[in-house]
Amino acid sequence: MPEVYNWQLGRKMTYLYPEARPQRQAGAVFDTNKCIACQTCTVACKTTWTSGKGQEYMFWNNVESKPWGSYPLAYDAKILEKLGAQNWDGDTYAGKTIFEAAPKGDRVLGYLPTDLDYAYPNKGEDETNVTIDSEKYLLRLPHDAWFFYLPRICNHCTYPACLGACPRTAVFKRPEDGIVLLDQQRCRGYRECVQACPYKKVMYNHVTRISEKCVLCFPAVEKGFLTRCMRTCIGKIRTFGYVNPPDKADPENPVDFLVHVRKVALPLLPQMGTEPNVYYIPPIHVGNERFLKMLFGPGAPAAIDTYRQAMEGNDPELLGVLVLNVASDRIITKFKVEGETATGWDADGNVVAQVPLKEPTMVRPAFDPSVSVYRYNIT
Amino acid sequence: MTDDPVNEHETEAEKQGDVASTGGGDGDGGKAAGAVTVKELPADSASHPNRRKAIVGAGVGAVVVAAGAYGLSRLVQEPAAKEIDVAYTGGESVPLDDPNSDLWSKAASAKAVLGPQNVATPMLNETLIGALSVRALHDGGTIGFLLEWGVEEESDLTIETDQFRDGCAVLFAPKAQDSFRMMGMPGPGNAVTIVQWKADWQRDVDKGFQDITVAFPNASTDFYPPLIRDAHNAVDITVPDAYISAQATYRLSGYAVDNFQSAIDRVAPVEKIFAQGAGTVTTAATQDASGSGLWTGNGWRVALGKNMQGADPEELSLEAGKTYGVAFAAWLGADDNAGARKNPSPNVLKLNIEAVAQ
Numbered sequence A: 001m002p003e004v005y006n007w008q009l010g011r012k013m014t015y016l017y018p019e020a021r022p023q024r025q026a027g028a029v030f031d032t033n034k035c036i037a038c039q040t041c042t043v044a045c046k047t048t049w050t051s052g053k054g055q056e057y058m059f060w061n062n063v064e065s066k067p068w069g070s071y072p073l074a075y076d077a078k079i080l081e082k083l084g085a086q087n088w089d090g091d092t093y094a095g096k097t098i099f100e101a102a103p104k105g106d107r108v109l110g111y112l113p114t115d116l117d118y119a120y121p122n123k124g125e126d127e128t129n130v131t132i133d134s135e136k137y138l139l140r141l142p143h144d145a146w147f148f149y150l151p152r153i154c155n156h157c158t159y160p161a162c163l164g165a166c167p168r169t170a171v172f173k174r175p176e177d178g179i180v181l182l183d184q185q186r187c188r189g190y191r192e193c194v195q196a197c198p199y200k201k202v203m204y205n206h207v208t209r210i211s212e213k214c215v216l217c218f219p220a221v222e223k224g225f226l227t228r229c230m231r232t233c234i235g236k237i238r239t240f241g242y243v244n245p246p247d248k249a250d251p252e253n254p255v256d257f258l259v260h261v262r263k264v265a266l267p268l269l270p271q272m273g274t275e276p277n278v279y280y281i282p283p284i285h286v287g288n289e290r291f292l293k294m295l296f297g298p299g300a301p302a303a304i305d306t307y308r309q310a311m312e313g314n315d316p317e318l319l320g321v322l323v324l325n326v327a328s329d330r331i332i333t334k335f336k337v338e339g340e341t342a343t344g345w346d347a348d349g350n351v352v353a354q355v356p357l358k359e360p361t362m363v364r365p366a367f368d369p370s371v372s373v374y375r376y377n378i379t
Numbered sequence B: 001m002t003d004d005p006v007n008e009h010e011t012e013a014e015k016q017g018d019v020a021s022t023g024g025g026d027g028d029g030g031k032a033a034g035a036v037t038v039k040e041l042p043a044d045s046a047s048h049p050n051r052r053k054a055i056v057g058a059g060v061g062a063v064v065v066a067a068g069a070y071g072l073s074r075l076v077q078e079p080a081a082k083e084i085d086v087a088y089t090g091g092e093s094v095p096l097d098d099p100n101s102d103l104w105s106k107a108a109s110a111k112a113v114l115g116p117q118n119v120a121t122p123m124l125n126e127t128l129i130g131a132l133s134v135r136a137l138h139d140g141g142t143i144g145f146l147l148e149w150g151v152e153e154e155s156d157l158t159i160e161t162d163q164f165r166d167g168c169a170v171l172f173a174p175k176a177q178d179s180f181r182m183m184g185m186p187g188p189g190n191a192v193t194i195v196q197w198k199a200d201w202q203r204d205v206d207k208g209f210q211d212i213t214v215a216f217p218n219a220s221t222d223f224y225p226p227l228i229r230d231a232h233n234a235v236d237i238t239v240p241d242a243y244i245s246a247q248a249t250y251r252l253s254g255y256a257v258d259n260f261q262s263a264i265d266r267v268a269p270v271e272k273i274f275a276q277g278a279g280t281v282t283t284a285a286t287q288d289a290s291g292s293g294l295w296t297g298n299g300w301r302v303a304l305g306k307n308m309q310g311a312d313p314e315e316l317s318l319e320a321g322k323t324y325g326v327a328f329a330a331w332l333g334a335d336d337n338a339g340a341r342k343n344p345s346p347n348v349l350k351l352n353i354e355a356v357a358q
């Protein structure tokens, strides 16, 4: 099997095909600290792409509450358990990937969910890791009792398990932007991809009897617009753009800046080996470092420190990238922070967003003598 | 599901190579021959605990219990066939629509040994269908096969994520070959024509399109854009009835792009397929193959075939009095067989088509 380099693992690994990175790779950063689980993203995707018959159960975008939530049920626990020990030697992954651990006769280590597994997208919602039985839990950071929201879409992986598993090459990765698509004409419904994707983001259509997956709103992305889930994000947690490999990182590119320069955004379950291209800023309040390392790799503690520095006002540049999130419906490919303002440009060089680092606030006296009235809140 | 009892896999994966090229089976029916056993799925394939119980009699073994009208009970004792003789009906039409027709007894039964597809990933490591009973007829215009095998419980739905179907296929090659691996490889004269019968398609044909309520009886939705359920009259939005307008079918993407797997208006349970090399299984432009499958209570009896004169440029045309190659494959839905995870013939047998007496 060909050997490819997976920078997230700090080493080479085997994959079904030789390394072939796209001309540019669409990618995103989700700031878990800001997600409010409003599910606007979920609904935006649902109404756009999966409102047909046979797609009832599908959420190409879902938001689960960690640690207990998952969609499909226990997808992560199941594949993690199958994979066995996942140790890191510093920044180098010392365990096996799902490609390296493939059982005899299989291309990828995976499993096929049942329809019941998809039936509980909100399981564990807002449930803390432990039962709160004392006030002390609430009084320090990180919290002893915690949960956080994890929004998930297809990661448009550099080494997609779905693509590797398909014996028909019905799954393909676009050379122009790295978006992974499933050819609706070629698919014959074998579900090898459904079994293989460790994130379970390929789904089987009950009516057309073939598989489908997140298309990263490619018609919008091609025109320089954000995807539906990003564009509608109420919490403005999402940075969308293009991500380079570390040796080609562009510090003016928002995604590269977060992933490679500040290293504040980390891949989800990198040990799977697919080199996912959606990155996460880990939650700063979670009092279980091992859990965070399991989810986001060994960089989690450092990422949290970096993020807190920015929140404390010590890193205006980092703050600047984050305030540009969803400030425009155009894809921001370049940013700059000058003084108190962050500016974002699209690929055509147009300024598409200008945002103050600090939201301006104004304190108005409660009593307005001109009309002789007391004001309450914003009225 | 494929389809190609040959090489439904990707070239690169094939390069991983290092797998034996026998295609499985050792000429005596493999591990299945003779044993009347009911198998549990191995624990590690049990991602579908709900279906582990519903397994088959192992290959020919189950056929013993499933003794049918055509002397299936003798199959176990029969030696593995190296050649398949296609008997001339004398002019009567090959009864592709009737697996129970007496005409099939005109042809002698042969035992076609199957094995696991262990040539290229994704593989089937163990076969649970060790052999098929085969009878073959032609009427000068149509060639047909009657395939029979034992299964304890039929799998004829593919609505749910973990539902896989039973199926069988006949592959026509220009000539017999010893190696399973070489079949359907690229190159002039190597194209193969396949006819595949699928149990879920049979059910669609027999009972109408199997909509989601078959798997989820209480499913109800008030709105599928642009279709709105008539809540007052409790009229549900059904496939195919409600999917007439282009706007509506747009929401069934596989169907909208004419993927034959996603047809909602099926007329035959058989697909005609071409393949020329690994991963090239392609639905034929002209879908004129036909057949009919019957659940016997403990197995399948399936008639399937095609016109001897090919309709498409890639199609292998067959002439009476000549010899070609033939191979078979079967899929066991309860064992999650699909695509390359199948039970194919280990090699291409000789197909002798009886001459038509002038």
Ligand code: SF4
Pocket: A153, A154, A155, A156, A157, A159, A160, A161, A162, A163, A180, A196, A197, A198, A199, A200, A201, A202, A213, A274
């Ligand atoms: S997340 Fe899953 S579906 Fe998406 S590209 Fe990666 S392996 Fe494929």
Ligand code: SF4
Pocket: A034, A035, A036, A037, A038, A039, A040, A041, A042, A063, A149, A151, A232, A233, A234, A235, A236, A237
């Ligand atoms: S729209 Fe944004 S804030 Fe709301 S759930 Fe989705 S990712 Fe979280």
